[in-house]
Amino acid sequence: xxxxxxxxxxxxxxxxxAGFIRKYIFSLDHKVIGTQYFFLxxxxxxxxxxxxxxxxxxxxxxxxxxxxxxxxxxxxxxxGVMTPEFYLSLMTIHGTIMVFFVLTTAPQGGFGNYFxxxxxxxxxxxxxxxxxxxxxxxxxxxxVLLAAFVVSGGAPLSGWTAxxxxxxxxxxxxxxxGTGQTLWILSIALFTVASVLGxxxxxxxxxxxxxxxxxxxxxxxxxWAWFITAILGLLAFSVLLAAGILLLLDRMAGTSFFIPAGLxxxxxxxxxxxxxxxxxxxxxxxxxxxxxxxxxxLPGMGAVSQILSTFARKPIFGYRAMVYALMGIGFLGFMVxxxxxxxxxxxxxxxxxxxxxxxxxxxxxxxxTFNWIGTLWGGNIQFTTAMLFAIGFVSLFVTGGLSGLFLAxxxxxxxxxxxxxxxxxxxxxxxxxxIFGIFAATYFWFPKMYGRMMNEGWGKLHxxxxxxxxxxxxxxxxxxxxxxxxxxxxxFTEYDFLKPLAGVHEFITIAAFITATAQVVFLFxxxxxxxxxxxxxxxxxxxxxLEWTVPSPPPHDNFGGRPPTVYHGAYEYSVPDAKADYLMQxxxxxxxxxxx
Amino acid sequence: xxxxxxxxxxxxxxxxxxxDGGRFGDGRSGGGGDGDAFRLPLPLRRYHTGIWFAxxxxxxxxxxxxxxxxxxxxxxxDWRSMAWPxxxxxxxxxxxxxxxxxxxxxxxxxxxxxxxxxxxxxxLQLFPVAPAVKKWLMTTLALGLLFLAGQLLAWKQLVAQGVxxxxxxxxxxxxxxxATHAVHLLGGVVALAWxxxxxxxxxxxxxxxxxxxxxxxxxFMDAVxxxxxxxxxxxx
Numbered sequence: 001x002x003x004x005x006x007x008x009x010x011x012x013x014x015x016x017x018a019g020f021i022r023k024y025i026f027s028l029d030h031k032v033i034g035t036q037y038f039f040l041x042x043x044x045x046x047x048x049x050x051x052x053x054x055x056x057x058x059x060x061x062x063x064x065x066x067x068x069x070x071x072x073x074x075x076x077x078x079x080g081v082m083t084p085e086f087y088l089s090l091m092t093i094h095g096t097i098m099v100f101f102v103l104t105t106a107p108q109g110g111f112g113n114y115f116x117x118x119x120x121x122x123x124x125x126x127x128x129x130x131x132x133x134x135x136x137x138x139x140x141x142x143x144v145l146l147a148a149f150v151v152s153g154g155a156p157l158s159g160w161t162a163x164x165x166x167x168x169x170x171x172x173x174x175x176x177x178g179t180g181q182t183l184w185i186l187s188i189a190l191f192t193v194a195s196v197l198g199x200x201x202x203x204x205x206x207x208x209x210x211x212x213x214x215x216x217x218x219x220x221x222x223x224w225a226w227f228i229t230a231i232l233g234l235l236a237f238s239v240l241l242a243a244g245i246l247l248l249l250d251r252m253a254g255t256s257f258f259i260p261a262g263l264x265x266x267x268x269x270x271x272x273x274x275x276x277x278x279x280x281x282x283x284x285x286x287x288x289x290x291x292x293x294x295x296x297x298l299p300g301m302g303a304v305s306q307i308l309s310t311f312a313r314k315p316i317f318g319y320r321a322m323v324y325a326l327m328g329i330g331f332l333g334f335m336v337x338x339x340x341x342x343x344x345x346x347x348x349x350x351x352x353x354x355x356x357x358x359x360x361x362x363x364x365x366x367x368x369t370f371n372w373i374g375t376l377w378g379g380n381i382q383f384t385t386a387m388l389f390a391i392g393f394v395s396l397f398v399t400g401g402l403s404g405l406f407l408a409x410x411x412x413x414x415x416x417x418x419x420x421x422x423x424x425x426x427x428x429x430x431x432x433x434x435i436f437g438i439f440a441a442t443y444f445w446f447p448k449m450y451g452r453m454m455n456e457g458w459g460k461l462h463x464x465x466x467x468x469x470x471x472x473x474x475x476x477x478x479x480x481x482x483x484x485x486x487x488x489x490x491x492f493t494e495y496d497f498l499k500p501l502a503g504v505h506e507f508i509t510i511a512a513f514i515t516a517t518a519q520v521v522f523l524f525x526x527x528x529x530x531x532x533x534x535x536x537x538x539x540x541x542x543x544x545x546l547e548w549t550v551p552s553p554p555p556h557d558n559f560g561g562r563p564p565t566v567y568h569g570a571y572e573y574s575v576p577d578a579k580a581d582y583l584m585q586x587x588x589x590x591x592x593x594x595x596x
Numbered sequence: 597x598x599x600x601x602x603x604x605x606x607x608x609x610x611x612x613x614x615x616d617g618g619r620f621g622d623g624r625s626g627g628g629g630d631g632d633a634f635r636l637p638l639p640l641r642r643y644h645t646g647i648w649f650a651x652x653x654x655x656x657x658x659x660x661x662x663x664x665x666x667x668x669x670x671x672x673x674d675w676r677s678m679a680w681p682x683x684x685x686x687x688x689x690x691x692x693x694x695x696x697x698x699x700x701x702x703x704x705x706x707x708x709x710x711x712x713x714x715x716x717x718x719x720l721q722l723f724p725v726a727p728a729v730k731k732w733l734m735t736t737l738a739l740g741l742l743f744l745a746g747q748l749l750a751w752k753q754l755v756a757q758g759v760x761x762x763x764x765x766x767x768x769x770x771x772x773x774x775a776t777h778a779v780h781l782l783g784g785v786v787a788l789a790w791x792x793x794x795x796x797x798x799x800x801x802x803x804x805x806x807x808x809x810x811x812x813x814x815x816f817m818d819a820v821x822x823x824x825x826x827x828x829x830x831x832x
Binding site: 126127196199200203204205207208209234235236237238239241242243245246249253254255256257261272274275276277280283284287 | 641642645646649650652653654656657659660661664667668671672673674675761762765768772776
């Protein structure tokens with residue numbers, strides 16, 4: 001494509017809205033939509049945390065009444081003591097809400113929406129109306145999911161993976177498998193549609209709306225990460241939609257896509273189904289589900305690269321390698337879904353292929369990790385809260401990644417599969433590593449979003465409790481798994497062989513209470529700083545990218561109708577001849593020694 | 597879209613690098629010749645980029661459904677091939693014809709396509725006569741609706757034979773695949789109706805882009821239909 005065409009600067013700008021509803025509710029402004037996504041995820045994450053605390057409480061003290069729970073859930077938790085089914089419904093909604101409405105929403109829909117257009121020098125996303133639609137469809141999806149708690153039977157029990165036949169045969173499989181499970185499928189269907197629309201927007205924006213001079217290899221790694229995440233979303237989400245449609249038909253129209261013949265459930269034989277394959281669902285689900293893991297973590301990798309480089313005052317180590325590693329992780333992510341199904345009785349040859357491909361992901365992951373360490377090496381490191389969370393991300397990514405190598409071996413996975421080892425592994429890498437990426441991004445970009453600084457003291461307190469807390473919660477889970485503590489059980493006190501482990505579970509629960517409580521510090525810091533925080537300058541972190549050239553918060557069309565011209569890559573730190581120790585991407589001064 | 601200026605004849609004559617000023621200029625100079633897909637000014641080019649990428653999730657949706665089709669068929673012994681209505685062949689012909697009429701509309705809406713055959717710039721037809729384009733767009737819309745009606749009729753014939761959604765996995769997949777295609781084509785009909793309304797009085801650059809973009813989607817849904825037919829024929 002000719003350079004002239006690529007760098008055209010006419011933007012799809014729309015006029016600044018006047019009324020409250022068009023300005024804050026049904027806004028077309030990517031910054032407002034990004035903020036809406038962020039707060040949707042913030043609400044969701046606290047719902048998810050509360051559910052997990054309730055579960056941890058029940059696991060350790062199954063007979064103790066939880067004050068107030070009996071009133072909220074009179075059937076599932078009469079008198080405040082939850083039934084095993086109610087525990088499973090909490091687990092299902094915890095997983096679903098965290099994976100979809102937090103880990104997929106905050107890093108991509110939230111920060112991606114807010115900062116991708118500014119970082120490439122655009123006035124807005126390519127399709128603002130589509131952008132608004134994606135948010136509101138996501139919002140409806142969340143409402144539909146939460147509605148499952150209040151319908152008859154309550155929320156579904158089948159986990160965030162919704163394996164049939166449990167998820168396909170309706171009320172007979174347990175409370176919550178009726179209307180609750182149907183609402184779950186509808187919610188996820190809405191979410192997939194919204195995510196595809198969002199992904200489309202991200203891709204077209206990155207390709208078509210870059211400012212003059214912003215070549216692909218000058219993009220900040222954040223933009224690369226959002227771009228590649230969007231490509232993964234475009235490829236993965238509609239596969240889940242297809243699976244959801246088939247599952248819904250099995251439930252509502254009497255088809256047999258996933259339901260086999262001769263199924264006996266709760267002493268009843270299901271007569272009107274035959275020939276379906278539950279494994280077909282697993283293949284479709286995990287073809288989406290594994291890329292989904294990277295959809296959650298790649299934006300965090302982008303933000304962490306940006307933050308490490310900024311606060312080490314060094315160019316990111318191996319920019320191109322970082323870009324190619326992101327692509328490599330994204331590509332390999334579609335080749336490994338079978339490693340979630342080693343237990344399904346697949347051919348050992350297939351398992352071998354999936355195993356080798358899975359371990360191959362270690363290569364681009366190691367490239368990224370070593371490049372992050374290389375970026376820190378010899379740097380003039382500033383331990384801001386954002387930097388601490390970014391380093392925490394690297395730490396958790398390494399820890400969680402290493403246990404992934406165990407699970408990538410079919411023979412080892414068969415032992416570990418239904419134990420707490422897997423719970424520990426995916427919470428480390430997909431859960432808290434990604435959450436640390438979100439925290440790092442929040443502390444880093446807050447001054448730009450609100451024109452005020454967050455409190456660093458509270459931020460560091462929040463970091464240290466959370467960092468120690470998540471290790472205290474999830475490291476023992478690996479040990480529990482090694483000695484055979486099964487997952488998805490609602491209580492362990494009834495099994496003699498698990499009694500020696502009760503102390504470990506108790507330790508995890510107490511650590512979870514403390515870590516969850518520490519999040520209140522973050523919440524307080526966030527809301528206090530929005531209104532009362534110290535005023536921030538335009539570029540408080542002395543960062544090079546375009547968002548730090550505009551006022552905080554940025555005006556409606558970002559650059560006041562005058563798109564910037566870019567002369568440098570995104571990581572020109574410690575530049576010898578520069579006035580400060582860095583060059584903004586818009587600084588016209590040429591680097592004598594570096595060719596760009 | 598209101599900011600788009602009509603295409604300037606000069607842009608074409610100056611050659612591809614003729615309007616460099618637009619690169620770093622005031623952002624309002626627009627692009628070069630609008631008719632050339634590769635040099636559209638930005639507000640229009642994003643629709644081209646967008647529609648091509650929008651096809652990706654649709655491909656994945658049909659890939660997922662058809663791989664489920666092949667797997668479900670090979671996996672069990674309860675699959676009974678169904679005899680699907682001959683009406684489908686007529687529907688296919690209607691859909692293919694609609695692609696042809698839409699292509700005629702697109703060509704009639706492109707000024708530069710005609711310019712290639714003219715000897716001098718003076719003969720360029722910048723604003724093709726809207727009625728011709730309109731006529732062909734309306735024909736396409738009618739054929740699209742006829743196809744959808746035909747599909748509905750085919751379903752009715754199946755129901756009359758006692759072949760329902762849950763009768764057999766083969767009929768389940770038949771209904772799911774044709775319904776998914778029909779929903780997507782219905783989206784195309786709505787989009788094309790919107791474009792037709794846009795081109796009603798005068799054919800402006802945005803309308804031309806609309807015809808092209810809707811055309812890409814329409815031809816694609818046509819190709820998906822052929823693919824589904826082959827799937828149903830080859831793995832009955």
